[in-house]
Amino acid sequence: MHHFFVKPKDINDGIITITGKDVKHITRSLRLDISDEISVADGESNKYLTEIIDISEEFVRAKIIKEFEVKVESNIEVTLVQGLPKSKKMDLITQKCTELGIREIIPVDTKRTVVNLKPKKAERRQQRWQKIAREAAKQSGRAIIPIIKDLMTFKDILSLASKYDLVLMPWEDEQSTKLKEVLTDNQEVNKIMIIIGPEGGFSKQEVELAKEEGIKPVTLGPRILRTETAGIATLSMILYELGDLG
Amino acid sequence: MHHFFVKPKDINDGIITITGKDVKHITRSLRLDISDEISVADGESNKYLTEIIDISEEFVRAKIIKEFEVKVESNIEVTLVQGLPKSKKMDLITQKCTELGIREIIPVDTKRTVVNLKPKKAERRQQRWQKIAREAAKQSGRAIIPIIKDLMTFKDILSLASKYDLVLMPWEDEQSTKLKEVLTDNQEVNKIMIIIGPEGGFSKQEVELAKEEGIKPVTLGPRILRTETAGIATLSMILYELGDLG
Structure with a gap:
């Protein structure tokens, strides 16, 4: 229908x-x-x-x-903070994460972000991604349209982090703390933020700044995922463990 | 490196x-x-x-x-049977599933598959997808290169199904059996097949044929996923629950 x-x-x-x-x-x-x-x-x-x-x-x-009696929205509200990637990867991330059940996406400028969006272009891009989210929300039968925020700085994000019950930062140099352990230990959370680096990943300094805010880097496993795959997979795993996916 | x-x-x-x-x-x-x-x-x-x-x-x-002591391959061997989708979606599916840890991908011709691949073109496509899998395996640091099989018929697939410990068929009309329930009840499986329909989904007849072979359709949750998203998300959830992802 x-x-x-x-x-x-x-x-x-x-x-x-x-x-x-x-x-x-x-x-x-x-x-x-x-x-x-x-x-x-x-x-x-x-x-x-x-x-x-x-x-x-x-x-x-x-x-x-x-x-409709079927509840189409999960109780788990996930925000994806995405290090601005190259080319059309953000289109793919927006579409797929909307289908899966994201609530909000915030593109973020990081140290290793190579795309330089001037204000006017950034505004047009945000509008484009919002439109993609709207179409994907229609197509997947969602009850809400995810919000695509304006491009933020990494420091902006850190100051937002305290508003979430749980902040997850997948990082390829993290060896010990597994996403699964963190999710298993946090069954009662409701608002979750995922922070994904751009193609080159986060700088050591960014990871240190995040740690100072109490954010724990996690590993997604032994295989290296591209930036656009990391968000889609992490969202799938969170909504599987705590939400209504699968 | x-x-x-x-x-x-x-x-x-x-x-x-x-x-x-x-x-x-x-x-x-x-x-x-x-x-x-x-x-x-x-x-x-x-x-x-x-x-x-x-x-x-x-x-x-x-x-x-x-x-290397870090084991990069999961013990869980997953084969994705993918109803042949339109345009370049198969490229995306091959790349993303390789990063996540798929072992084998089999494109399948179904009732609602609209793409008509003649033998010579089918061969060139298989070679193209195999090359994408090789590149993605290199990039994600895998120890093996997933195998991309030649295009098969739906009946071929059904006759292969008995070789797997568990066969999962996400289907949007399935309401009761959840993927999560099936995975939770099958913690000891090793070889898993996922069967995903093309854009239009499976026909009722195909689902009936699969049921006759003992294959249970499962729901992935209340939101409708596109064909190319379903495989990526299902693989993420399987390797999260039973394997080494997350």
Whole structure:
């Protein structure tokens, strides 16, 4: 079934009003019509089965038939902090992590980040990634659209870290502390931050700064994962161990 | 450290002889020289720290300093059977699953596979994917290169299934049996097959045929994953629960 997002204000007395680009998508591309069913989420974890009751050039109106009982969002809220990678890797990370269940992605400028985004370009990129997240959220049937934040510095991230129950920093030079041990020892956490380095990894200094903030580097195992694989795999493992994946 | 593969026959009395394209790569691209260290694997789970002792146009010779003690291959041998997807998704699946630790990938033609590979093209594609697996194995420091098999039919796969300790078939219409339950109940398995459908998923008939062979469909959770995400996530979860990932 096709899935769309609206704002909570677009839902009144059991009637949902869809406006904007989705109208053309529903009527022209998908050729849906009166009495066809679509699923609609309000971006705040509520997801409904609805039936189209009215179509115009400007809007599509749908009546709520029932609220979906299947919970599509995990209780575990994961934020991915991603060292800005080269080329289109951030597109891939955004799409895959959205499908898997990420809540928020923060691109971060680190010592070994080679991409230099000027403010205007950074803004366009953020908009692009937000759009990818929206499309992936629709396609995977999510109840919320993950938020893609503006590019931050590594120091910004460290000052945010205390707001999370658990901060995980996969690092290839870490030998002893395993992700699995940390997750097994932290079954009661709710808000988790993952910090992944760019292609060249974190500098020793960045790891030291993180340690000073009480962040523990972890190993993901004996094989070296590319930066875009590390986030996808870590998120899969966290939501498997503590959340609703698998 | 840079990592290369040789055949077991290329290792004699503690001296490794590297020939072929890697020679140019080592000497021209990487500009390595006598006494530089490289890591070398024989493709049969042995991985060595070596020192270059001799360089010519035809070969590079390196002396084994020690065998790496860190085991880079999991005891859990996973085969991914992947419903042939569109465009370059198979490239992505091959690269990511190799990094994560797959042993074998078998592309399969299913009812809803839309790509029609003629024999000659299928052969070229297999060679392409095998090359991607080789490069990813080098980059992630693996001791073996995963094998990419020729395209098979769904029936071929079903007749192979009995050779595995556990066969997992993620299916979006499955509601009750969770991957996690199956993995928790099968802690002693060694050889696992994952069967992932193409973009359109498996047909009901294919699922019935699989069930007749004793294969149980499983759910990966409430969010719908794209075909290329399903294999990467399932492999991550299997190697997390039973293997050495995380």
